Structures are given as structure tokens and as C-alpha cells.
Amino acid sequence: xxxxxxxxxxxxxxxxxxxxxxxxxxGLDCMFILEDSRKLTFDIPGKEVKLIICRPTDIPTYVEYGxxxxxxxxxxxxxxxxxxxxxxxxxxxxxxxxxVAMPEDSQPPKLANGAYDLSVLNHKRAATKFPRVAQxxxxxxxxxxxxxxxxxxxxxxxxxxxxxxxxxxxxTGKTLKQNKLVEIAPILEATTRMIANRVSYRIKxxxxxxxxxxxxxxxx
Amino acid sequence: xxxxxMGLKLPEGMKDLMPTELALLEELEGKALKTCHNWSFQxxxxxxxxxxxxxxxxxxxxxxxxxxxxxxxxxxxxxxxFTTPIARMVxxxxxxxxxxxxxxYSGDVYRNGSTRFSEFRQVGVESVGSGSDLADAEVIxxxxxxxxxxxxxxxxxxxxxxxxxxxxxxEMNIDIKLxxxxxxxxxxxxxxxxxxxxxxxxxxxxAKEFLLSxxxxxxxxxxLDKLQNWNHIxxxxxxxxxxxxxxxxxxxxxxxxxxxxxxxxxxxxxxYTGVIFEGYLPGVGIPVVEGGRYDKLYEDFGxxxxxxxxxxxxxxxxxxxxxxxVDNPEVLVYGQSPGTVVKRCRExxxxxxxxxxxxxxxxxxxxxxxxSSRGIAMVEKVEV
Numbered sequence: 001x002x003x004x005x006x007x008x009x010x011x012x013x014x015x016x017x018x019x020x021x022x023x024x025x026x027g028l029d030c031m032f033i034l035e036d037s038r039k040l041t042f043d044i045p046g047k048e049v050k051l052i053i054c055r056p057t058d059i060p061t062y063v064e065y066g067x068x069x070x071x072x073x074x075x076x077x078x079x080x081x082x083x084x085x086x087x088x089x090x091x092x093x094x095x096x097x098x099x100v101a102m103p104e105d106s107q108p109p110k111l112a113n114g115a116y117d118l119s120v121l122n123h124k125r126a127a128t129k130f131p132r133v134a135q136x137x138x139x140x141x142x143x144x145x146x147x148x149x150x151x152x153x154x155x156x157x158x159x160x161x162x163x164x165x166x167x168x169x170x171x172t173g174k175t176l177k178q179n180k181l182v183e184i185a186p187i188l189e190a191t192t193r194m195i196a197n198r199v200s201y202r203i204k205x206x207x208x209x210x211x212x213x214x215x216x217x218x219x220x
Numbered sequence: 221x222x223x224x225x226m227g228l229k230l231p232e233g234m235k236d237l238m239p240t241e242l243a244l245l246e247e248l249e250g251k252a253l254k255t256c257h258n259w260s261f262q263x264x265x266x267x268x269x270x271x272x273x274x275x276x277x278x279x280x281x282x283x284x285x286x287x288x289x290x291x292x293x294x295x296x297x298x299x300x301x302f303t304t305p306i307a308r309m310v311x312x313x314x315x316x317x318x319x320x321x322x323x324x325y326s327g328d329v330y331r332n333g334s335t336r337f338s339e340f341r342q343v344g345v346e347s348v349g350s351g352s353d354l355a356d357a358e359v360i361x362x363x364x365x366x367x368x369x370x371x372x373x374x375x376x377x378x379x380x381x382x383x384x385x386x387x388x389x390x391e392m393n394i395d396i397k398l399x400x401x402x403x404x405x406x407x408x409x410x411x412x413x414x415x416x417x418x419x420x421x422x423x424x425x426x427a428k429e430f431l432l433s434x435x436x437x438x439x440x441x442x443x444l445d446k447l448q449n450w451n452h453i454x455x456x457x458x459x460x461x462x463x464x465x466x467x468x469x470x471x472x473x474x475x476x477x478x479x480x481x482x483x484x485x486x487x488x489x490x491x492y493t494g495v496i497f498e499g500y501l502p503g504v505g506i507p508v509v510e511g512g513r514y515d516k517l518y519e520d521f522g523x524x525x526x527x528x529x530x531x532x533x534x535x536x537x538x539x540x541x542x543x544x545x546v547d548n549p550e551v552l553v554y555g556q557s558p559g560t561v562v563k564r565c566r567e568x569x570x571x572x573x574x575x576x577x578x579x580x581x582x583x584x585x586x587x588x589x590x591x592s593s594r595g596i597a598m599v600e601k602v603e604v
Contacts, residue, residue, distance in 0.1 A: 086410075198409060
């Protein structure tokens with residue numbers, strides 16, 4: 001393989017359109033990848049670039065092992081996976097927030113400063129796709145909350161008594177409302193990041209940094 | 221007792237090596253050690269088990285150690301690397317020896333929680349007692365010569381300096397909290413966080429600009445020219461002088477084509493104090509060589525010795541070779557009477573041949589079949 005050849009991992013799903021648009025603006029024409037949703041690898045004509053489409057949560061793994069030189073992935077996934085990759089650019093799109101949410105009818109009491117009194121949540125359970133994020137948030141506050149790892153439909157967990165609260169990402173808040181949940185505490189905000197394999201970033205520095213600089217200007 | 225299904229498995233990250241793989245690993249190890257010996261590095265080894273107090277004295281730190289208790293309740297660990305145990309050994313067993321000491325090692329190291337390389341073979345060197353740039357140039361050149369001896373293609377070494385950031389932090393009196401956060405950003409290679417921290421800090425503009433440019437200073441010698449404007453900062457001036465001198469020596473050693481300068485190699489929370497270097501192979505996601513200068517490590521063991529060295533991950537290199545060759549026997553000996561067969565085997569072995577002896581009686585055609593399946597060139601039937 002030529003040492004100039006770049007493999008870029010893009011996330012399947014809602015971030016794919018913004019990712020393709022951004023790369024196209026940066027000179028890597030790739031809107032065509034949106035046409036065939038079953039194909040998972042693409043070569044960009046005339047460029048030494050290969051695109052691979054992966055599950056968002058797998059992207060840090062592809063990049064850590066060097067199977068992809070760079071990847072676009074949400075900061076939420078990066079924190080949850082905690083893998084050894086270099087994080088180069090905040091691409092600003094795909095904004096979301098991590099929050100703790102509870103059913104409307106079992107909200108904790110409020111403190112004098114208007115925030116919820118989280119101390120009543122000790123020894124309770126939190127359903128989440130992001131146990132590491134949840135664990136970090138609670139343990140940093142000296143709280144003892146047990147994260148319960150689920151793979152989807154987190155919102156129903158409080159309704160059936162699996163957990164008292166959920167830790168999840170929200171972008172508009174619509175899903176929370178539909179399930180009669182209210183935000184109790186913000187945890188962190190996340191946007192999409194450009195990440196690179198630590199070795200690729202050094203041996204293909206010029207190509208990767210060149211792309212990073214273009215993207216940085218475009219998202220400003 | 222019959223083994224349960226667990227008894228047939230291996231713990232996560234462990235693997236067996238088959239004859240072909242082990243033969244290659246030992247060949248690589250042998251070539252690497254031979255090169256070390258040619259450069260006057262003497263081989264030592266340290267035990268597989270050490271006290272945690274030696275390897276990682278900070279009990280609050282997350283680590284990747286396999287831990288056990290000894291019978292007195294002390295925590296012992298499987299060695300995760302050789303540099304620290306060798307520092308312990310030098311400060312105790314080799315105390316008072318004439319410096320510099322040039323030591324080399326090869327052995328397996330253990331990292332818990334690393335699914336890919338929980339156990340791997342490391343070969344490396346420690347050059348103890350010289351703080352000179354020449355000592356750094358010597359070990360860097362040796363690492364290149366070993367890679368060449370191993371016939372690894374397309375490797376490249378990047379050379380950076382770990383003293384720039386800490387020197388700058390000392391000089392600017394960066395407060396502890398920010399410094400810790402910066403170190404964490406560096407260790408995680410989180411440029412987004414670093415940029416945020418640096419641009420929001422109250423550091424002088426010049427220092428900010430410099431810190432932000434560091435990951436992008438990469439290339440040959442001329443990179444160092446870009447640092448001339450920062451000469452007023454002592455730590456930077458010293459690092460640049462060091463790198464320039466070392467690069468000059470690398471030319472004398474004839475290895476400079478393999479080495480580029482790269483101030484973007486960053487290592488937070490590590491024992492490295494001066495130059496650091498890494499060896500890369502295209503398509504391999506982690507460095508295959510890691511090394512550098514660690515002038516404070518020996519102090520922690522009560523001996524004031526500067527030191528420099530590197531380690532090569534032989535297990536990753538092993539994965540790069542697709543063709544395995546095993547040293548096959550040269551002759552298969554068989555016959556009716558075990559006594560005469562054994563006798564003939566002894567004669568042949570005495571004459572230097574690699575001999576396989578049939579354990580039962582073989583027909584001529586069976587003997588030929590076995591020989592060809594094992595790559596044995598000759599068969600010899602011993603008549604009574």
C-alpha cells in the first residue's frame with residue numbers, strides 16, 4: 001500500500017450525511033456514497049483515499065488498530081470507548097448533550113439554587129448506553145449510582161422499574177418529552193471529532209494535517 | 221482430572237506460539253541481541269515478578285499491571301517492562317560499577333487490559349551513566365541497526381523531545397491544575413482539548429503560539445530553524461541544541477535517512493525527560509520501537525545517573541512476517557531393530573546432522589510419505 005493512501009472511517013447513520021458534505025467541501029467528492037446504503041467501502045475517484053462506513057461505536061477501534069488512518073466520530077463515543085487515538089479537530093456538527101433524566105412524576109426535590117438535589121439518587125440505578133460516562137459523572141460527585149448497560153430504547157427502563165433514571169444523549173429533547181421524562185442534570189456536551197491513528201498521524205502527517213486544516217477552516 | 225471447557229481456554233490476550241512462529245521469534249531475538257553485543261551492550265535479565273512498589277509506587281494511579289499478593293500480603297506484579305526493574309537492579313546489584321553501563325535484555329512483558337498485547341516479547345537496551353547527546357545518538361543508531369538486521373522494511377524513526385513542554389511549564393510557572401490538565405491532554409493526544417486549554421490560559425501569547433505549533437514541527441533538520449525565535453526560553457534552546465547535535469551524530473553513524481525530527485511525539489505522565497523517539501511501520505497502528513532519555517528515574521532508586529534506551533516490540537514485528545521457515549530435520553531414520561536404529565541416529569547426530577528417528581517400524585512408502593510431509597530431504601533404512 002502506498003504510504004500516501006488514506007483510509008477514512010465514517011459513521012453509519014445520521015452523521016453520515018454531514019460527514020460526506022464536509023469531506024466534499026474539503027475537496028474529496030464523496031456525495032455518491034449516500035446513494036448505495038448497502039455498500040460499505042468506497043474509493044474516491046482520482047484520489048488516494050478509501051472510505052469505509054462503520055457503526056459509530058466501532059470507529060475508535062478501527063482507528064486505534066490502524067485499519068483506518070482517520071475517522072469521524074462523536075465525542076460521546078470517544079469518551080465511552082476510551083481508546084488510544086489522537087483527537088485532531090472539533091467538526092462542530094452532530095451536537096448532542098448527555099443528561100440524566102427521570103420520569104416527570106418522580107423528580108428529585110430542588111435545592112435553593114434551583115438545581116435538582118441529586119443526593120436522593122444514591123443507591124439507585126441508571127439505564128444507559130454509556131455506562132462509562134454515567135459512572136464517571138456519578139463517581140466524580142461521590143455518588144453511588146449503578147449504571148445498567150442497555151443497547152437501545154433506554155426511555156422505557158424507568159417505566160417498567162428496571163432503573164429509576166436514564167443517562168442518555170439528547171439533541172432536541174423530543175424523545176424525553178414523548179416518554180414523560182425530564183432532564184435532571186446536564187453531564188456534558190458532545191460534537192463530532194476528527195480522530196487519527198497515532199502512528200498514521202506521524203507517518204502520513206502532511207496528508208492528515210492538510211485535511212485537518214481544511215476541515216478546521218470549513219467548520220469555523 | 222479431566223479438564224472443563226475453561227481448562228481448554230487461555231486467559232484473554234494470551235497465545236501459544238507454534239514451532240514456526242517461535243523459530244522466527246527466536247531468530248529475530250537472536251539477530252537483535254547479536255547486534256547489541258556488537259555494540260558492547262551486555263545482556264541481563266530481571267525476574268518476572270517485582271513488587272508493585274518498584275514498578276509503580278503511586279498506588280492511586282490507574283495501571284495495567286497483573287497483580288498478586290505474596291505470602292506476606294505485599295503486592296507483586298508481573299513485569300510490564302524492563303527499564304524500571306533494570307534501574308532497580310543497577311541501583312542495588314551493580315552499584316559502584318564503572319559507568320557508563322551498557323545493558324541489553326530480551327524477555328516477555330505483561331500488560332493487563334491490553335487485549336492485543338497482554339504478553340509480548342520486548343528486546344531493548346539501557347545506557348546508564350551518560351547524559352551526553354552522543355549516548356542518545358548511540359542508542360538511536362543501534363535501534364536503526366537492529367531494525368535493519370531484522371530486515372524490517374519501510375520502518376522510520378521519529379525523534380522528538382519531552383523536555384520542551386515541562387521546561388516551558390517550569391519557566392512559565394504554569395499552575396499545577398492547568399499543568400495536570402495539559403499533561404492529560406498530551407497523554408491522550410487530545411488536540412481539541414489542548415487547543416482549548418492553551419488558548420484560554422493566561423500564558424504569554426508567544427508561549428501559546430509555540431505550544432500550539434509543537435505537534436506540527438516535523439521534518440528533517442530544517443524544522444529546528446523554525447525554533448530560533450524561541451531561543452530566549454532556556455528549555456527550548458537546550459532541547460534544540462540537543463536535537464541538532466544528536467542529528468549531526470546520526471549522520472556520522474550513517475542512519476539519518478531513517479530518522480526524522482518530530483516534536484509532535486508527545487508522552488504525558490512518563491519518566492522521559494529529554495529526547496524521545498518512536499519507530500513506525502506503515503499499517504501498524506502502534507509504535508514498534510519506543511525510547512528516549514530518562515534522567516530522573518535512577519534518582520527515584522537513590523542513584524543519580526542519567527540514562528537513555530529503547531525497547532522494540534518483537535511480537536508486533538513477528539506479525540509482519542508472513543513467511544515462516546522452520547529448521548527441518550535432514551534425515552529420517554527407520555528400521556526393524558530399535559537398537560541399530562538408535563545407534564545409527566547417534567552416529568549421524570555426532571556428525572552434525574539433524575535427525576528424526578521413527579518410533580515404530582515403517583514400510584518404505586510410509587517413511588517417504590512422513591519425510592515429505594515434514595520437509596525431511598532424506599530417508600535412511602537401517603538393516604539389521
